[in-house]
Amino acid sequence: MVSRQTLRKQPPETSSKQANGEQKAPSLHVESLTKSFGRQTVLKGINLEVAQGETLSVLGRSGTGKSVLLKLLIGLLQPDSGSIQVNGEEVTNLPLKELNEVRKKVGFLFQQAALYDSLTVEENVAFPLRRHSKMCNDQRNKRVRELLASVGMEKDAHKLPAELSGGMQKRVGLARALALRPEILLFDEPTAGLDPITAAETDDLILRLQKERHMASVVVTHDIHGARAVSDRLALLRDGEILIEGTFADLRKSRDPFVMQFLHGS
Amino acid sequence: MANSANIDGPGTLSVTRDLVVQFFEWFGNLSIFCARWVWAAFAPPYELRELVRQFDELGSKSLPLVAIAGAATGIVLTLSTRDSLIRFGAKSLLPAVVVFSIIKESGPIITALVVSGRAAAGIGAELGAMKVTEQIDAMEASAVNPYKFLVATRVLACMLMLPLLTLISDFCGIVMGWVANTAAEPISLQLFIHDGFKDVTFNDFLPATLKTAVFGLIIGVISCFQGMHASGGTEGVERAATNSVVLASLFIILADVLLVRLILVFFS
Numbered sequence: 001m002v003s004r005q006t007l008r009k010q011p012p013e014t015s016s017k018q019a020n021g022e023q024k025a026p027s028l029h030v031e032s033l034t035k036s037f038g039r040q041t042v043l044k045g046i047n048l049e050v051a052q053g054e055t056l057s058v059l060g061r062s063g064t065g066k067s068v069l070l071k072l073l074i075g076l077l078q079p080d081s082g083s084i085q086v087n088g089e090e091v092t093n094l095p096l097k098e099l100n101e102v103r104k105k106v107g108f109l110f111q112q113a114a115l116y117d118s119l120t121v122e123e124n125v126a127f128p129l130r131r132h133s134k135m136c137n138d139q140r141n142k143r144v145r146e147l148l149a150s151v152g153m154e155k156d157a158h159k160l161p162a163e164l165s166g167g168m169q170k171r172v173g174l175a176r177a178l179a180l181r182p183e184i185l186l187f188d189e190p191t192a193g194l195d196p197i198t199a200a201e202t203d204d205l206i207l208r209l210q211k212e213r214h215m216a217s218v219v220v221t222h223d224i225h226g227a228r229a230v231s232d233r234l235a236l237l238r239d240g241e242i243l244i245e246g247t248f249a250d251l252r253k254s255r256d257p258f259v260m261q262f263l264h265g266s
Numbered sequence: 267m268a269n270s271a272n273i274d275g276p277g278t279l280s281v282t283r284d285l286v287v288q289f290f291e292w293f294g295n296l297s298i299f300c301a302r303w304v305w306a307a308f309a310p311p312y313e314l315r316e317l318v319r320q321f322d323e324l325g326s327k328s329l330p331l332v333a334i335a336g337a338a339t340g341i342v343l344t345l346s347t348r349d350s351l352i353r354f355g356a357k358s359l360l361p362a363v364v365v366f367s368i369i370k371e372s373g374p375i376i377t378a379l380v381v382s383g384r385a386a387a388g389i390g391a392e393l394g395a396m397k398v399t400e401q402i403d404a405m406e407a408s409a410v411n412p413y414k415f416l417v418a419t420r421v422l423a424c425m426l427m428l429p430l431l432t433l434i435s436d437f438c439g440i441v442m443g444w445v446a447n448t449a450a451e452p453i454s455l456q457l458f459i460h461d462g463f464k465d466v467t468f469n470d471f472l473p474a475t476l477k478t479a480v481f482g483l484i485i486g487v488i489s490c491f492q493g494m495h496a497s498g499g500t501e502g503v504e505r506a507a508t509n510s511v512v513l514a515s516l517f518i519i520l521a522d523v524l525l526v527r528l529i530l531v532f533f534s
Contacts, residue, residue: 071403074407075406076403076406076407096411100409100411101409103406103407103408103409104409106407108404108407110400110403110404110407111400112399112400114399114400114401114403114404115401115404116396116401116404116405117395117396117399117401118392127408127410128408128409128410131408131409131410132408132409176404176408180408
């Protein structure tokens with residue numbers, strides 16, 4: 001059985017690098033990001049930075065705009081104002097062709113995995129490769145097998161998504177998100193709807209992949225234990241604004257009643 | 267009385283205004299949608315593999331239904347027309363009446379309505395389900411244009427398959443028309459075909475068959491539009507499927523009125 005205590009991420013390398021004055025340009029830089037739907041302002045001037053190899057978890061109650069934030073980062077939604085830079089390139093208002101080039105560098109694991117239900121597991125993983133790589137069939141099949149093996153799903157390659165459990169679907173979704181070797185990975189509620197053991201296994205998988213591939217990651221979740229396990233830093237959203245940002249220890253030190261309630265659940 | 271009018275008046279006006287705004291908003295969104303899929307369809311790279319898959323989905327899977335509907339139309343048309351023609355002493359015109367009716371109107375419209383019922387509901391539900399389960403978002407996030415991959419392929423498949431399905435429906439209708447006629451009064455197929463087609467020209471046949479490409483366009487565009495704009499879980503999917511069938515069938519009938527008139531003007 002996988003215990004979340006054993007999974008916890010070590011303090012990030014970026015901290016020591018920053019201390020030595022070797023700070024890298026952030027993979028993801030968000031400034032004054034605002035988004036409204038009708039009269040409802042969901043995000044009010046969000047500022048975030050995520051460096052390469054770093055994982056930031058965005059926490060908050062349901063309906064506070066966490067998933068909207070991820071969709072803004074990858075251009076599925078357009079912000080009302082503010083700036084989003086991916087590897088130093090501004091992505092708001094990019095033409096579709098250039099935006100698609102940026103999207104190839106970003107993997108996205110959706111909340112319900114969003115696997116194409118008419119395609120098999122291996123076809124789902126091969127989908128981005130078929131369109132964006134010049135691999136021959138043999139190379140592509142080999143890559144798909146590697147990706148499925150990396151998430152422990154190689155035996156289910158010929159199954160349809162409907163034949164898989166929620167946890168298995170998320171693993172396949174993760175393999176598909178990794179297909180184009182992204183530099184940034186976005187997770188929308190990676191453990192939502194999973195039992196504690198499967199959730200811990202999913203956290204373990206995310207940690208292992210981060211360690212192997214050294215990507216910048218943003219994890220949107222309301223699972224404080226999962227966030228603690230996989231993250232270097234956490235940001236807590238309330239009413240469309242970031243209430244507090246820092247390590248888990250920083251959040252624990254906070255005396256804010258909302259932060260305390262969120263951490264302790266009462 | 268006056269007070270009642272004052273109370274009711276603004277309410278009615280407001281509802282009417284909202285309906286008019288919704289009507290124009292719907293057509294505005296449909297126009298933007300059409301511009302996006304046309305742009306996506308003609309810009310490389312082309313999704314030929316998916317297009318072929320849609321040919322199969324739409325063509326081979328609609329084939330039995332279209333053949334049965336065409337055959338039934340031929341039988342009904344023959345039985346009902348035969349009785350009338352006998353009364354007017356024009357029984358010998360039966361093959362020509364059946365052939366003309368089928369190739370000029372019954373075949374195309376019946377085929378379009380049958381495909382509308384099957385394919386429009388299927389496309390509306392499929393894309394609607396993909397929309398509400400974020401599969402379309404996932405496609406966009408993978409840098410694949412859903413207007414190219416999902417919409418353009420389905421609309422083109424509808425446009426190209428409808429004329430072919432109409433030919434099959436026409437064939438089944440004419441053959442079963444002969445069978446129905448032979449059951450009442452034996453006549454050779456050769457003679458039936460000869461009498462039926464002796465006055466038929468390409469102007470009778472081609473425009474009527476090719477107009478189904480427009481019906482295919484309507485089926486593809488309406489059902490994809492409804493599917494791509496679905497929201498609200500399973501209820502939204504159901505609404506997309508129902509609206510696809512209802513609107514596609516309605517627009518097919520309205521388009522037929524216009525197309526019949528245009529064909530009469532340009533090909534009579």
